[in-house]
Amino acid sequence: MSQKLVVIGAGMASGKMLEELFELDASAYDVTLFGAEPRGNYNRIMLSPVLSGEKAYEDIITHDANWYRGHGVNCRFNEAVIKIDRKQKRVISAGGVTNYDKLVIATGSASFFIPVEGNDLPGVIRFRDLDDVEAMLVAAKKPAGKVVIIGGGLLGLEAAAALNEQGMKVTVLHLMGHLMERQLDSAAGYLLQKELESRGIRIICNAHTNAIVGGDKVEAVLLDDQSTHLADIVVMAAGIRPEVRLGIESGLHTERGIVVDDTMQTSDPDILAVGECVEHDDTVYGLVAPLYDMAKVLARTLLGEAAAFKAPEVSTKLKVTGVDLFSVGDFGEDHEEIVFRDPGLGVYKRITLNNNRIVGLVMYGDTSDSSWFFDKLKSAEDISDIRGALIYGSAAQGIDPLTAVAAMPETAEICGCNGVCKGTIVAAINGGATDLAAIKAVTKASASCGSCTGLVEQVLAATLGDDFVAPAAAGICGCTDLTHEDIRQIIKSRGLKSMPAAMQEMGWKTSCGCHVCRPALNYYMIAEYPLDYADDLQSRFVNERNHANIQKDGTYSVMPRMWGGMTTPDELRAIADAADKYNVPAVHVTGGQRIDLLGVKREDLPAMWADLNAAGMVSGHAYSKGVRTVKTCVGTDFCRFGTQDSTGLGITLEKILWGSWTPHKVKLGVSGCPRNCAEATCKDVGIICVDSGYEVSVAGAAGMELKQTVALAKASTEQEVIDLTVAFIQLYRESAAYLDRPYKWVAKVGIAWVIEQVVDDAVNRAALCERFEISQSVYRKDPWAEQAKPEYQPRKWAALADLTLEAAQ
Amino acid sequence: MSNWIDIAALDDIPPRGARVVKTRLGCVAIFRTIDDQVFAIDDACPHKKGPLSEGIVHGNAVTCPLHNWVIDLETGMAKGADKGRVNTYEIRVENGRILLDGSRLLARSVA
Numbered sequence: 042m043s044q045k046l047v048v049i050g051a052g053m054a055s056g057k058m059l060e061e062l063f064e065l066d067a068s069a070y071d072v073t074l075f076g077a078e079p080r081g082n083y084n085r086i087m088l089s090p091v092l093s094g095e096k097a098y099e100d101i102i103t104h105d106a107n108w109y110r111g112h113g114v115n116c117r118f119n120e121a122v123i124k125i126d127r128k129q130k131r132v133i134s135a136g137g138v139t140n141y142d143k144l145v146i147a148t149g150s151a152s153f154f155i156p157v158e159g160n161d162l163p164g165v166i167r168f169r170d171l172d173d174v175e176a177m178l179v180a181a182k183k184p185a186g187k188v189v190i191i192g193g194g195l196l197g198l199e200a201a202a203a204l205n206e207q208g209m210k211v212t213v214l215h216l217m218g219h220l221m222e223r224q225l226d227s228a229a230g231y232l233l234q235k236e237l238e239s240r241g242i243r244i245i246c247n248a249h250t251n252a253i254v255g256g257d258k259v260e261a262v263l264l265d266d267q268s269t270h271l272a273d274i275v276v277m278a279a280g281i282r283p284e285v286r287l288g289i290e291s292g293l294h295t296e297r298g299i300v301v302d303d304t305m306q307t308s309d310p311d312i313l314a315v316g317e318c319v320e321h322d323d324t325v326y327g328l329v330a331p332l333y334d335m336a337k338v339l340a341r342t343l344l345g346e347a348a349a350f351k352a353p354e355v356s357t358k359l360k361v362t363g364v365d366l367f368s369v370g371d372f373g374e375d376h377e378e379i380v381f382r383d384p385g386l387g388v389y390k391r392i393t394l395n396n397n398r399i400v401g402l403v404m405y406g407d408t409s410d411s412s413w414f415f416d417k418l419k420s421a422e423d424i425s426d427i428r429g430a431l432i433y434g435s436a437a438q439g440i441d442p443l444t445a446v447a448a449m450p451e452t453a454e455i456c457g458c459n460g461v462c463k464g465t466i467v468a469a470i471n472g473g474a475t476d477l478a479a480i481k482a483v484t485k486a487s488a489s490c491g492s493c494t495g496l497v498e499q500v501l502a503a504t505l506g507d508d509f510v511a512p513a514a515a516g517i518c519g520c521t522d523l524t525h526e527d528i529r530q531i532i533k534s535r536g537l538k539s540m541p542a543a544m545q546e547m548g549w550k551t552s553c554g555c556h557v558c559r560p561a562l563n564y565y566m567i568a569e570y571p572l573d574y575a576d577d578l579q580s581r582f583v584n585e586r587n588h589a590n591i592q593k594d595g596t597y598s599v600m601p602r603m604w605g606g607m608t609t610p611d612e613l614r615a616i617a618d619a620a621d622k623y624n625v626p627a628v629h630v631t632g633g634q635r636i637d638l639l640g641v642k643r644e645d646l647p648a649m650w651a652d653l654n655a656a657g658m659v660s661g662h663a664y665s666k667g668v669r670t671v672k673t674c675v676g677t678d679f680c681r682f683g684t685q686d687s688t689g690l691g692i693t694l695e696k697i698l699w700g701s702w703t704p705h706k707v708k709l710g711v712s713g714c715p716r717n718c719a720e721a722t723c724k725d726v727g728i729i730c731v732d733s734g735y736e737v738s739v740a741g742a743a744g745m746e747l748k749q750t751v752a753l754a755k756a757s758t759e760q761e762v763i764d765l766t767v768a769f770i771q772l773y774r775e776s777a778a779y780l781d782r783p784y785k786w787v788a789k790v791g792i793a794w795v796i797e798q799v800v801d802d803a804v805n806r807a808a809l810c811e812r813f814e815i816s817q818s819v820y821r822k823d824p825w826a827e828q829a830k831p832e833y834q835p836r837k838w839a840a841l842a843d844l845t846l847e848a849a850q
Numbered sequence: 851m852s853n854w855i856d857i858a859a860l861d862d863i864p865p866r867g868a869r870v871v872k873t874r875l876g877c878v879a880i881f882r883t884i885d886d887q888v889f890a891i892d893d894a895c896p897h898k899k900g901p902l903s904e905g906i907v908h909g910n911a912v913t914c915p916l917h918n919w920v921i922d923l924e925t926g927m928a929k930g931a932d933k934g935r936v937n938t939y940e941i942r943v944e945n946g947r948i949l950l951d952g953s954r955l956l957a958r959s960v961a
């Protein structure tokens with residue numbers, strides 16, 4: 042006689058399990074199948090296309106009434122199991138008591154509702170089953186309906202795309218810095234966000250939900266930053282939790298999921314479990330592929346056959362029409378990476394390698410070779426032999442790049458940005474354009490984003506043969522072939538406002554840059570988009586991140602501003618007090634007319650700053666690629682030769698300029714007469730007061746090279762001096778290469794051009810001053826005051842943990 | 851035998867950043883990469899003991915703030931032409947918490 046098998050949950054895992062079981066032995070068990078939903082098994086993952094309208098529910102049914110009848114399954118749908126009575130081996134449901142010989146728990150997952158006020162309001166919908174889909178579709182019928190989706194993972198984004206298709210206004214709130222952060226890196230996350238935004242979906246990352254508000258139904262979602270997002274419905278897609286209530290209540294060993302062994306048996310030998318509700322080897326799963334493997338094992342276990350579940354590699358795809366994305370593997374143990382980006386086509390591929398084996402893979406935009414890579418990952422194939430062309434996928438194997446380029450048809454597009462095909466380039470070469478620069482000039486190929494530079498060079502090499510001379514790399518570092526000038530230009534023309542955007546659109550060869558390019562990119566975006574771009578502290582050199590100069594022993598120096606080199610007894614006392622209080626080993630009067638406290642311990646910085654702030658002093662930015670000091674002399678106030686108020690002018694200038702970031706440091710000097718006691722003529726901007734007014738000169742230095750300033754203009758009022766100075770510095774900020782001091786920049790662009798921009802063109806001068814002021818509305822602030830705040834203490838200045846007191850074991 | 855110590859939440863370290871843990875053997879720098887891997891190495895550069903926790907983190911490497919040596923976070927080895935190595939420690943993330951293996955750090959530190 043057959044045994045009684047009771048299955049709780051008619052989901053994807055149990056459906057697969059029953060198919061396997063009946064195939065192996067159709068008569069071993071009498072099956073009773075409980076399902077809380079009022080329907081049988083269906084393909085849950087296809088709910089997204091049902092939501093978007095691409096499919097109907099009928100299309101995704103996997104087991105229909107005929108199937109159940111044919112296999113003698115006693116269907117108890119719309120009937121949840123409430124309790125398991127292990128002693129008596131029976132389950133209890135609304136319909137009564139059902140006995141079992143073997144019991145399978147396949148209850149799947151429950152949606153996680155973020156614990157905020159209002160999460161239980163009507164109109165807050167999960168995305169788990171057909172009822173949820175129907176509830177969303179009702180809301181979508183309303184014209185101009187608004188939906189807020191909480192969670193920018195797989196589920197949330199599929200809902201977003203589908204409801205957008207249905208005509209709703211969609212906002213996605215995502216807690217982390219980029220979408221699908223569990224599967225994607227920031228570059229792929231950026232591309233995905235860009236694609237979804239281009240469809241009209243609003244996406245807000247780093248969004249901390251504060252509350253869901255409404256009366257008798259939801260009306261809006263409120264974020265911690267106080268912004269409010271109106272909503273007719275809210276879709277909760279913030280994650281799932283294994284549905285383990287029955288397991289816990291019946292005393293089965295349950296951790297995050299119901300714990301099973303390799304045969305899918307729980308801690309009770311007559312109870313087995315499968316699907317998302319189980320935990321195997323400390324892991325719970327949320328995608329079907331491994332669940333199907335479990336289902337196969339479970340069917341065999343039920344028939345007494347030996348079988349064992351082995352955790353497979355799980356890959357992710359997003360089922361959004363028009364989005365090609367693939368992600369798999371562990372980014373946990375990679376030694377090396379190979380990155381390929383095609384900004385024109387929006388393609389990003391990243392392979393991580395450990396020991397010449399692929400361990401992780403992210404692909405966006407072109408996933409045609411994903412299974413080829415995935416096979417290599419699963420089989421742990423040694424790829425050393427094919428490494429050179431690995432990233433180009435299966436088609437490139439065994440072909441050397443030059444032959445491939447030679448074989449390309451004349452019509453093949455080489456430069457995506459400017460639509461230049463191979464034939465045009467070859468014609469240009471034959472017409473005498475025999476190097477990259479010439480081809481750029483003649484055809485515009487590689488003249489925009491530059492990512493096809495390599496290809497253009499290969500066309501050159503293939504066409505010229507031995508006559509081709511490979512150019513030296515011009516890139517600012519190993520991560521790119523672009524020059525500083527190219528990078529600035531592209532950031533401006535393409536509106537790039539984040540690190541991932543910049544690196545993707547300019548085809549960076551590494552996934553997150555290096556210590557050379559990141560500070561440069563950070564500066565360029567600060568300079569271009571002061572209001573929109575968020576300064577990236579992690580891309581700053583230590584001095585600028587910690588607002589102090591690091592010393593050779595890891596201590597720091599602290600240098601408060603002394604406006605125009607002036608100080609007071611009170612300031613000097615505060616400096617002396619700080620030096621005493623924090624045991625400062627050295628105090629030095631600097632060449633910049635202020636006082637340096639050297640050898641300060643890192644952990645003392647915030648308290649010392651707070652003390653100096655209390656005495657009215659702010660950071661002197663002695664550490665920054667920014668405005669440093671304005672040296673002055675005593676001028677008309679005291680000196681018998683003084684012609685104008687050089688001290689006052691210096692202070693005014695410093696108060697306007699301080700805090701601004703520049704490509705390299707900027708120092709100023711204001712002398713009261715041509716005797717030039719403030720050494721103004723070897724500064725980045727030097728002002729000499731004369732009887733008739735002021736002489737403004739620029740581009741001096743007295744460091745590794747000694748440069749005397751060159752004349753910019755004469756001025757008759759202080760205001761004119763200020764405008765000229767500000768406009769000059771803003772022009773420098775907007776057009777110099779990172780780490781070029783003004784004298785280097787002026788040597789490149791020519792003082793004539795600078796005079797044209799700053800002196801001759803009054804309208805342009807005013808515009809430069811205005812842009813400087815916009816930037817200063819953000820940056821004219823004391824960073825010490827900010828970072829000395831108590832909330833910074835645990836986040837930045839304190840040690841993460843102190844194990845010095847921990848006992849040894 | 852490992853001795854996993856719960857140090858902090860992963861979110862206490864900014865991505866592409868580091869914080870230090872004080873031990874009786876000196877500071878250990880805990881790094882978090884852009885893709886949320888964590889690494890623990892001694893906070894002293896093999897060159898002249900620069901505080902690696904203050905360097906710029908890129909990929910699975912950090913550039914020392916003092917003279918730009920690049921240190922591989924996984925192996926502790928200096929990359930490129932530079933030669934040298936720092937100690938690495940076992941570390942992992944579980945449920946958003948950072949766990950550091952204290953067996954070496956604590957065992958050798960008995961006063």
Ligand code: SRM
Pocket residue numbers: 590591592598629630631632633634635637663669670706708723741742743744745746782
């Ligand atoms: C503190 C000070 C020396 C002193 O005790 O007097 C100083 C100290 C440093 N200078 Fe300087 N410079 C100091 C005045 C100068 C001057 C004189 C001046 O400003 O009138 C010069 C020549 C003028 C000039 O800049 O053209 C000067 C030319 C340099 C240079 C070469 C710059 C160049 O373009 O060639 C560097 C290297 C660099 O910036 O790349 C440099 C770099 C440094 C650094 C930041 C080196 C470093 O990266 O660690 C030193 C930081 C020490 C510290 O921890 O505080 N320092 N340095 C002076 C601080 C002035 C201030 O109040 O802010």
Ligand SMILES: Cc1cc2nc3c(=O)[nH]c(=O)nc-3n(C[C@H](O)[C@H](O)[C@H](O)COP(=O)(O)OP(=O)(O)OC[C@H]3O[C@@H](n4cnc5c(N)ncnc54)[C@H](O)[C@@H]3O)c2cc1C
Pocket residue numbers: 049050051052053054055075076077078085086087088089120121122123147148149150168169170196199284287315316317318326327328329330332358360
């Ligand atoms: C919209 C959406 C899209 C998805 N897309 C993908 C994808 O592209 N790729 C992928 O691999 N995975 C995807 N998934 C995940 C996949 O659907 C799940 O991994 C899979 O369905 C889990 O199978 P399961 O049988 O464990 O649970 P489920 O399929 O959730 O089935 C569990 C069933 O048990 C029922 N139940 C619960 N408690 C009881 C009880 N006490 N009594 C009776 N019945 C009960 C539930 O009502 C449910 O019907 C997606 C999921 C959703 C919701």
Ligand code: SF4
Pocket residue numbers: none
């Ligand atoms: S002159 Fe050289 S040693 Fe002296 S402070 Fe300047 S950078 Fe340092």
Ligand code: FES
Pocket residue numbers: 895896897898899900914915916917918919
């Ligand atoms: S101390 Fe690290 S590079 Fe010199």
